[in-house]
Amino acid sequence: MPLSVIARRRQGCVEIDRLHHEFVTWHADIQLPQYTTQLDALSGEITTCTIRLRSALENVSALSSGAAYGQCSRLERQIAWLWRAWEYFRAKFDQRQDDRYADTLHATDEVVWSCYRPFFRQPLGELVPDPAPLPYIEMEYSPVAVRSDQTAVLGERPNRQELLELAFKKLPMPILxxxxxxxxxxxxxxxxxxxxxxxxxxxxxxxxxxxxxxxxxxxxxxxxxxxxxxxxxxxxxxxxxxxxxxxxxxxxxxxxxxxxxxxxxxxxxxxxxxxxxxxxxxxxxxxxxxxxxxxxxxxxxxxxxxxxxxxxxxxxxxxxxxxxxxxxxxxxxxxxxxxxxxxxxxxxxxxxxxxxxxxxxxxxxxxxxxxxxxxxxxxxxxxxxxxxxxxxxxxxxxxxxxxxxxxxxxxxxxARMPGVRSSSARPASKPGDVLFEFLEGV
Incomplete structure (x- = not known):
């Protein structure tokens, strides 16, 4: 069977289209006003990266099929890491729809907000400058706070894993x-x-x-x-x-x-x-x-x-x-x-x-x-x-x-406190730059 650059390229496009569709559907369905800032930041990164990666696949060109296959392989590795990046946060948001954890997390959301919101001087009807941390259930013995500027958040894999951690510290995505x-x-x-x-x-x-x-x-x-x-x-x-x-x-x-x-x-x-x-x-x-x-x-x-x-x-x-x-x-x-x-x-x-x-x-x-x-x-x-x-x-x-x-x-x-639950915080860079900078190094 001869190598086909067109088929190889199409294979990657199908995968990135699937990721984009699943993410957009998931983001449209999730209703968590307290975490709008975090969800919007994640959406900006994921959707922009999917668009960039698909464009890169469509423009794969090389003098030899081997070189073209090499370009496609590199882009598909980036797609796989983009899946991993989204899955890391999706699992934490989706726990609120899991009967095992939902009541505990909804309760924790209110306690976190009650401890966090009074630190800011703004009236309850105004956005706070920094988003509240997102609580999630971990198979840990005691709680752990991971600020958005800390890096040890995504497991134990070295090297590229550390790069992904560094990328995420640029997003307003603190977790608890x-x-x-x-x-x-x-x-x-x-x-x-x-x-x-x-x-x-x-x-x-x-x-x-x-x-x-x-x-x-x-x-x-x-x-x-x-x-x-x-x-x-x-x-x-x-x-x-x-x-x-x-x-x-x-x-x-x-x-x-x-x-x-x-x-x-x-x-x-x-x-x-x-x-x-x-x-x-x-x-x-x-x-x-x-x-x-x-x-x-x-x-x-x-x-x-x-x-x-x-x-x-x-x-x-x-x-x-x-x-x-x-x-x-x-x-x-x-x-x-x-x-x-x-x-x-x-x-x-x-x-x-x-x-x-x-x-x-x-x-x-x-x-x-x-x-x-x-x-x-x-x-x-x-x-x-x-x-x-x-x-x-x-x-x-x-x-x-x-x-x-x-x-x-x-x-x-x-005991839910009245007032808006979101934040005015935004990533320092343009949507997509945080993750795409990481993916370029994979």
Whole structure:
């Protein structure tokens, strides 16, 4: 059978036409107003690339069939990578149509927005300058925030994989990996308060590194220990979680992090030891009027005897000074004012407590659909699980456990904040340039 340049070229055109048709149909069907910015950015990249690749295939020409086949092979590799790029994001959006994950993700969407939106000064009817991160379910143990300027997002393949990661950092496409445990245990969604802190911190100063660096220096100076600096990014996220979830921010951290005594006092790579981390969170909560110390004591995490862990003893002595330094920073004062932590919502009879009662026994829902409503439901979910599961004399039955989850997810969705959900952010380059620049290097 002789080689046919026309047939070879046609083969590639059929494939790129199929990709284009499937993407356009998918994009037309999906209805997620909160993520319009991300969807439009993705659409601009994918559709422009399909048009460019088809044009390149139609114009394949060479003196020999071998050279023409080589051009077609290169373009078909680019098509395959374009499929992979779209599939990476399609899977995350499509989870909202999967019965296994839909309720959890719709609930998380509201909690994320409730933690994220108040950071911006704009009225609720105006677009925010940066899009909210897209939560999705990952087979992970704990949540992970991946900003749009971070690169380790698409798996483990080296070289070309890294190039694709670099390409995507130019799109307004931040994502939040939610652990699979959140499906059965919606209290895990409260960890969104911490993860959103990772997205907020680089937006505080025009140059993302200015505030990040300043915050690190404040931590190091307050602790009189440069080792504290490498924990500063996670400390900021913990601080933000206190603003959004009050004292209930401590409980999920303890649930995911507690181990044997030696592990609880061991310094980590990007975190202080678990005990120091919880003590700092408790001190920050106390500074804002939340019962942080009481929450920490209720967790009853094992502590070493005095002198039993010199490094832990040294680190915990710095906790009060670090907490005070954070609260005193001008930028942190401004953010705290925007978020509006209200300790009265976290005491007995407060809104978080009322949500916990609703989740536990179906009592009437409190006033909702305010900027802080969904995150108050998330905090109330942690409280409900603490009371009905972790501290219960008798564990709930499977049906009772499922009822807790159903009420929590419904309440988070019902707490939806009014206002527009999209963003004014746009990629810096023209549509198609981000991905096509990558594809040219494949």
């Amino acid at each position: 990996k939610l652990p699979i445990s959140a499906v059965s245990n919606p209290w895990v969604i409260a960890l969104a308060g911490h993860e959103i802190g990772h997205f907020v911190q680089p937006m505080i100063s025009p140059n993302p590194f200015d505030f990040v660096g300043a915050f690190r220096r404040v931590i190091e100076q307050a602790a009189a220990d440069s080792e504290w600096g490498k924990w500063s990014v996670e400390i900021f996220a913990d601080w933000y979680s206190i603003l959004t979830m009050g004292q209930w921010a401590l409980h999920p951290i303890a649930q995911f992090g507690t181990g044997e005594m030696a592990a609880n006092t061991l310094r980590g790579g990007v975190y202080p030891s678990l005990l120091v981390r919880l003590e700092l969170m408790a001190a920050l909560a106390d500074d804002y009027g939340f019962p942080g110390t009481a929450a920490l004591e209720s967790l009853a995490v094992d502590r070493p005897a005095p002198g039993g862990s010199p490094q832990y003893d040294k680190d915990r002595k710095a906790v009060a000074a670090v907490a005070q330094a954070i609260v005193a920073m001008d930028e942190c004062r401004t953010i705290a004012k925007r978020i509006g932590p209200r300790p009265e919502n976290f005491v007995r009879g407060g809104l978080a407590d009322q949500w916990a009662l609703h989740i536990r026994n179906g009592s009437p829902e409190p006033v909702s659909q305010k900027p802080d409503s969904a995150r108050l439901v998330a905090a109330g979910s942690v409280q409900a699980w603490d009371q009905a599961v972790f501290a219960a004399a008798q564990l709930p039955s499977t049906s009772q456990f499922d009822q807790l989850g159903s009420r929590a997810r419904r309440a988070m969705q019902a």
